[in-house]
Amino acid sequence: MFKRQNELVKRLSDQQLLQQLYFTQILLLTISVILSMMLFNSMSDFKIIWKPEISQILIIGGFTAVIVVFMDWLIMKTMPEKWYDDGGINEKMFRNRSIPHIFILCLFISFTEELLFRGVIQTQFGIWTASIIFAVLHFRYLTKVLLFSMVMLISILLGFVYDWTGNLFVTVFAHFIIDLVFAIQIRLQFINGGEQIEQK
Secondary structure: OHHHHHHHHHHOOHHHHHHHHHHHHHHHHHHHHHHHHHHOOOHHHHHOOOOOOHHHHHHHHHHHHHHHHHHHHHHHHHOOHHHHOOOOHHHHHHOOOOHHHHHHHHHHHHHHHHHHHHHHHHHHHOHHHHHHHHHHHOHHHOOOHHHHHHHHHHHHHHHHHHHHHOOHHHHHHHHHHHHHHHHHHHHHHHHHHHHHHHHO
């Protein structure tokens, strides 16, 4: 079933994939808002998870992102490419996007996903529930053991950081930097050698 879904995703054009991404993120954001209204006792309970502490956001969020980026680099240097190949979906998503568009996309994705998985689900049901749901919803990785394990570990790491700081801004920033680094890397690789990426 998941293999068939992956094949359907691969057949989408760049524009169709982008539209699907925006649709999915808007859907997740809508679910987040509805669940927040249902599960938080008051607006003050919701506001308390947002702490605009700049040094904490930059230092802890930034360091968390560095750990993930380094871990990804290490895997790419030591593991066979077929183990971490997602079928070119991320390449198709970001290779033709402008840097400002990539910035907006990554900010939207990180805000939406952290609000739902850490802000709502983890706050109400715990880190393991949030991490498992987060990983499973990245269904295209379910047939790739290494990629699925990485997504799960990243989710757990973000969950622990959120538990430690109690500040959703920290994990939003970390998630944003992680996605931004990977997306810009894809874009720059395409600019510098588009034909090779196009043939994958």
